Amino acid sequence: MLLWIIQRDLLLAMRRQSDVLTTLFFFIIVVSLFPLSVGPEMNMLRTMAPGIVWVAALLASMLSLGRMFSSDYLDGTLEQMLLSPHSLFLLVLGKALAHWLVTGVPLVLMAPILGIQYDLPADALFVLTASLLLGTPILSLIGAIGAALTLGLRGGGVLVSLLVLPLYIPVLIFGSGAVEASSAGLGYGAHFSLLGAFLLVAVAFSPWATASSLRISME
Amino acid sequence: MLLWIIQRDLLLAMRRQSDVLTTLFFFIIVVSLFPLSVGPEMNMLRTMAPGIVWVAALLASMLSLGRMFSSDYLDGTLEQMLLSPHSLFLLVLGKALAHWLVTGVPLVLMAPILGIQYDLPADALFVLTASLLLGTPILSLIGAIGAALTLGLRGGGVLVSLLVLPLYIPVLIFGSGAVEASSAGLGYGAHFSLLGAFLLVAVAFSPWATASSLRISME
Amino acid sequence: MNWENWSEFFAMGGYGFYVWGSYVVSFVCIVGEVMLVSKRRRTLQKQRGLIHEPTTKEIENETTP
Amino acid sequence: MAINWFKYSSPATYYSLAGKLIPIFTVAAVLLAIAGLYIGFFVAPTDFQQGEAYRIIFIHVPAAWMSMFLYLVMAFWAAIGLAFNTRLSSMIATAIAPTGAMFTFLALWTGSLWGKPMWGTWWVWDARLTSELILLFLYIGFMSLQAAIDDPRRADKAGAVIALVGVVNIPIIYFSVNWWNTLHQGASVSLTQSPKMASTMLLGMIIMSLACWMYAIAMTLIRSRVIILERERHTAWVAELHEKEAA
Amino acid sequence: MLRGNDLVCVRGDRRLFEDVNFFLDAGGIMRVSGPNGSGKTSLLRMLCGLSLPAHGEISWRGTAIRSLGGEYYNEVTYLGHLAGVKDELTAIENLRISSALAGAEIGEDKAREVLQYVGLGGRELLPVKVLSQGQKKRVALARLLVSSTALWILDEPLVALDTSAIKMIKDLLEQHLAQGGMVVMTTHQEIDIAAATIQQLQLA
Amino acid sequence: MLRGNDLVCVRGDRRLFEDVNFFLDAGGIMRVSGPNGSGKTSLLRMLCGLSLPAHGEISWRGTAIRSLGGEYYNEVTYLGHLAGVKDELTAIENLRISSALAGAEIGEDKAREVLQYVGLGGRELLPVKVLSQGQKKRVALARLLVSSTALWILDEPLVALDTSAIKMIKDLLEQHLAQGGMVVMTTHQEIDIAAATIQQLQLA
Numbered sequence A, B: 001m002l003l004w005i006i007q008r009d010l011l012l013a014m015r016r017q018s019d020v021l022t023t024l025f026f027f028i029i030v031v032s033l034f035p036l037s038v039g040p041e042m043n044m045l046r047t048m049a050p051g052i053v054w055v056a057a058l059l060a061s062m063l064s065l066g067r068m069f070s071s072d073y074l075d076g077t078l079e080q081m082l083l084s085p086h087s088l089f090l091l092v093l094g095k096a097l098a099h100w101l102v103t104g105v106p107l108v109l110m111a112p113i114l115g116i117q118y119d120l121p122a123d124a125l126f127v128l129t130a131s132l133l134l135g136t137p138i139l140s141l142i143g144a145i146g147a148a149l150t151l152g153l154r155g156g157g158v159l160v161s162l163l164v165l166p167l168y169i170p171v172l173i174f175g176s177g178a179v180e181a182s183s184a185g186l187g188y189g190a191h192f193s194l195l196g197a198f199l200l201v202a203v204a205f206s207p208w209a210t211a212s213s214l215r216i217s218m219e
Numbered sequence C: 001m002n003w004e005n006w007s008e009f010f011a012m013g014g015y016g017f018y019v020w021g022s023y024v025v026s027f028v029c030i031v032g033e034v035m036l037v038s039k040r041r042r043t044l045q046k047q048r049g050l051i052h053e054p055t056t057k058e059i060e061n062e063t064t065p
Numbered sequence D: 001m002a003i004n005w006f007k008y009s010s011p012a013t014y015y016s017l018a019g020k021l022i023p024i025f026t027v028a029a030v031l032l033a034i035a036g037l038y039i040g041f042f043v044a045p046t047d048f049q050q051g052e053a054y055r056i057i058f059i060h061v062p063a064a065w066m067s068m069f070l071y072l073v074m075a076f077w078a079a080i081g082l083a084f085n086t087r088l089s090s091m092i093a094t095a096i097a098p099t100g101a102m103f104t105f106l107a108l109w110t111g112s113l114w115g116k117p118m119w120g121t122w123w124v125w126d127a128r129l130t131s132e133l134i135l136l137f138l139y140i141g142f143m144s145l146q147a148a149i150d151d152p153r154r155a156d157k158a159g160a161v162i163a164l165v166g167v168v169n170i171p172i173i174y175f176s177v178n179w180w181n182t183l184h185q186g187a188s189v190s191l192t193q194s195p196k197m198a199s200t201m202l203l204g205m206i207i208m209s210l211a212c213w214m215y216a217i218a219m220t221l222i223r224s225r226v227i228i229l230e231r232e233r234h235t236a237w238v239a240e241l242h243e244k245e246a247a
Numbered sequence E, F: 001m002l003r004g005n006d007l008v009c010v011r012g013d014r015r016l017f018e019d020v021n022f023f024l025d026a027g028g029i030m031r032v033s034g035p036n037g038s039g040k041t042s043l044l045r046m047l048c049g050l051s052l053p054a055h056g057e058i059s060w061r062g063t064a065i066r067s068l069g070g071e072y073y074n075e076v077t078y079l080g081h082l083a084g085v086k087d088e089l090t091a092i093e094n095l096r097i098s099s100a101l102a103g104a105e106i107g108e109d110k111a112r113e114v115l116q117y118v119g120l121g122g123r124e125l126l127p128v129k130v131l132s133q134g135q136k137k138r139v140a141l142a143r144l145l146v147s148s149t150a151l152w153i154l155d156e157p158l159v160a161l162d163t164s165a166i167k168m169i170k171d172l173l174e175q176h177l178a179q180g181g182m183v184v185m186t187t188h189q190e191i192d193i194a195a196a197t198i199q200q201l202q203l204a
């Protein structure tokens, strides 16, 4: 069931062609806007780089949250999912994973290239990528809760950011903190273990919260 | 007619209560995210501030573009607008202005307070606010074209950013450039006259381009 | 008593703007909150004649949890 | 004790009980505030380090405390409402949120007004300040979510979910922000706390905190009564109530 | 007045219909019928100029509608599958906005009266999203009552309506026709409408 | 099997219906009728557990549906106003996905065959968004052909369908009933269905 729902969502993402690409381009554009607006000094850009990449990743992942449930909601598929004999927990977990595969993974793959634009050294690049790899699934999982709660509310797109961004903050801090720690020559192990712990907690609880939110929203 | 459509859109915005507020809070949150991911050193934050505020304003304005036409499109109102005997140019201009009133103006009003968080001096705050006042209507007008072109495409939300961001870049550069110039003690008059010129061009041409895009999207 | 006279009290040792800025805004917020709630209540009372339909049968079991 | 608690969880009973309690809490809040302000401004001595500016403390600290407590209280009632489907507790949660947000705002406002003379800047990205700011966002998120939903039952439940998720996150946010802040060489300025506070200062602060508590309770009662009236305006007992009031 | 000449509709690889010819005069009704997917909606959208025929021409009072623009839209009202009704607004606001958009502003009292007539009395102030399917459709149809255009193009106006509402629409159409109006409509349901000239256009 | 006891539905300030009681046994059909906005859709959503009645209880084989959960959903198929059909996917993909979701996976050949039967032969590979209203509805209804559930809850299944499709649905329902299935449906159109027991539930 889990695999099956992931497969379906990936199929839909492929069918809508531009979905994967556009999130990715959004990420790239936001990261590239900063040198334009902040100015071209390399030293400063280098210090800012992990922060900017992380904020951009967070925004990109957040902006695509809207699509996680809303199209299923509008055309009645979600109603059918609630009426399905399958476990809603798994269904929701599947959807969050599919979201991550479609939005998170491309970001992770793209990050090193963007890091090079900001002249990051190789090990910082590695830490940046690894932190994104650990962090982006958390974003998808937490985001699912917000997306489920704001279902069908017309102002939804922006409301979801309001709900979800404060919850993203720890991920952001530890994600970008890891890179900065490694640049400063400090260990980043602690950051990574914390991110890992967040991930475990999120996998265990967020589908459950999301499932109840969905039931609430559909009532 | 112009007034009338503005009034209608404002009514809709009020009805959806949270619309105005959520764009604003999005702006605030994005601006407040950066220190979290870049780190709390005030000196660095002060140099980044104009760039960050401008990028955040641009994102906030862009994200609310989706709502400019899409709900009218989904429920068939847009079809009715195309079939209306009124001038489509004015209709579109009205919608863009309403969008600016709902999203741009609150940002302009909020910017000084956020600038204070970044410890900007008083005159930089003034230039920042003035540049936003000149710049945000351009964002709404240009954005309208993108919103019209991506109407009804499911990946729309992100596709519109892709189309519109490149066009926003000059506004971003001159807007944040003005603040930096004033901080550096240089004149910012040239930046402002350029922004003003952009604004005039946008008012003259963008409604026209938007109107034709709408016709194309609806065919 | 800390203060020789009122003007000293208002000056707050040069920090008047900050101290009074805090207290005045706090006071305004509290008054504002009270006013918002009472306005909400008044709108409700204004509406009640319009909205209440004595014809619909009342819902007794709605009042208990 | 044979109190029937469920009796008080019926909106009708609560409504009249709250009506009786409101004056008590209001009077208590006013009296305590007068006493607290008197102590704060006329009894407490000038601080040798900060001069008179420290007098902001009598509003700043109570506001900061309230902002945090109220979030917990709100989440508690919301959780009860979600778990036992008691609408009254959800309404109380809804009624608390604006007051909590107001105190959060006041803590930020008075804090930055304090920061300017003490640190020379309105704002620093200090751990405590930052988490207070995030708390404001959590409140606003809760309120806008509820405002965006028309159906009150759904609004209650959705609000409860976000309040609970937020409550789990508050410690995480607090510690992460704290850690984030101290990993770097730290903010160039830190809270200049005098280790031994004059006992009158402490007294003034505590009395002002109590005043804020009373105010928050009174406000919650008042607002929850309005919410009850809004939601139950079509029930028999509200109609009776109106008739009684009209007579 | 409204004439279609050798109209051809192509969708994807399919030629939905070809050689469709008709002429509709004042007081006449044309009912377009055909099984699902035969191109009824596509034809109606062509008639309002929302899409172009692959071949052939549509003319109004002798002029091709393509060259008429706004003038034509002063005389046409189109109600498609989508009602053009805003979920967040109340029925009154919806009606006032949609008729103002169509160039015929109406006051609040008039709107209230019209909504009363279509059976939404007492529900004028609810946001439309809480209304039932049929009630939403009624809000959309209420526009016809305040429209002063000559040509009505209606795509399945009877969907989701109950019998009393169908009767109301029937009366409304008959009155419009009697005053010299014109109607082009599709429907899968049976409905008898008295008119000066009744045409049936069978697709596929 | 399906029993409703003293059901009350409250929407906003309105009490839509009260004291609704019914009992539906194997082979029986219940047609819920009433004017627009009388609460038919609301009742049907209650019957599937999508919303809760303000008062009263719905039970299936003697157990309240609230306490049944997934077990109940193994035996119910609900088709609402919204078809649950994805615009971007083809008819085949839609059918396979929706039946897998309902717990009955089918292969590609089977799906093709079913779509052929509902009259979409040759259009199985088009994205659903280009299909006509009626064809979309057929894609949604195709699910009934592969469903093995006992209780079908259908909200206006006939909307937008042409006469041949209505005939098909009629046959399908009769066959389902003959095999001991149950149907609860609403429709504003006339349709005669032969069944062991036929009930009419009139709202408002």
Ligand code: HEM
Binding pocket: D057, D060, D061, D064, D065, D107, D108, D109, D110, D111, D112, D114, D115, D116, D118, D123, D128, D129, D130, D132, D133, D191, D192, D193
């Ligand atoms: C926007 C700025 C500020 C914010 C958001 C803020 C927030 C807070 C919070 C949340 C508390 C309660 C902490 C706790 O009980 O653990 C607090 C307490 C306190 N704050 Fe602030 N504060 C700000 C600025 C300042 C400034 C500028 C000063 C002094 C120079 C200051 C001095 C204090 C003191 C003395 C306490 C009491 C500490 C205690 O009792 O443990 N704050 N503030």
Ligand SMILES: Nc1ncnc2c1ncn2[C@@H]1O[C@H](COP(=O)(O)OP(=O)(O)OP(=O)(O)O)[C@@H](O)[C@H]1O
Binding pocket: E011, E012, E013, E014, E016, E034, E035, E036, E037, E038, E039, E040, E041, E042, E043, F123, F126, F130, F131, F132, F133, F134, F135, F160
């Ligand atoms: N890209 C395409 N490729 C093939 N066929 C297409 C394409 N786009 C549309 N069609 C076909 O065009 C037709 C559209 O028909 P239309 O919506 O006009 O039908 P209709 O007569 O209104 O039907 P209904 O009674 O169901 O509303 C459908 O048969 C559809 O399959």
Ligand SMILES: Nc1ncnc2c1ncn2[C@@H]1O[C@H](COP(=O)(O)OP(=O)(O)OP(=O)(O)O)[C@@H](O)[C@H]1O
Binding pocket: E123, E126, E130, E131, E132, E133, E134, E135, E160, F011, F012, F013, F014, F016, F034, F035, F036, F037, F038, F039, F040, F041, F042, F043
């Ligand atoms: N918040 C609300 N306040 C008042 N009335 C409401 C509210 N929400 C829904 N309603 C009413 O509830 C009813 C919903 O009816 P429902 O959708 O069940 O009707 P239906 O019988 O399916 O009608 P149709 O035949 O048009 O599909 C409508 O009459 C609507 O006006």
Ligand SMILES: [Mg+2]
Binding pocket: E040, E041, E042, E155, F132, F133, F134
């Ligand atoms: Mg059609």
Ligand SMILES: [Mg+2]
Binding pocket: E132, E133, E134, F040, F041, F042, F155
């Ligand atoms: Mg219905």
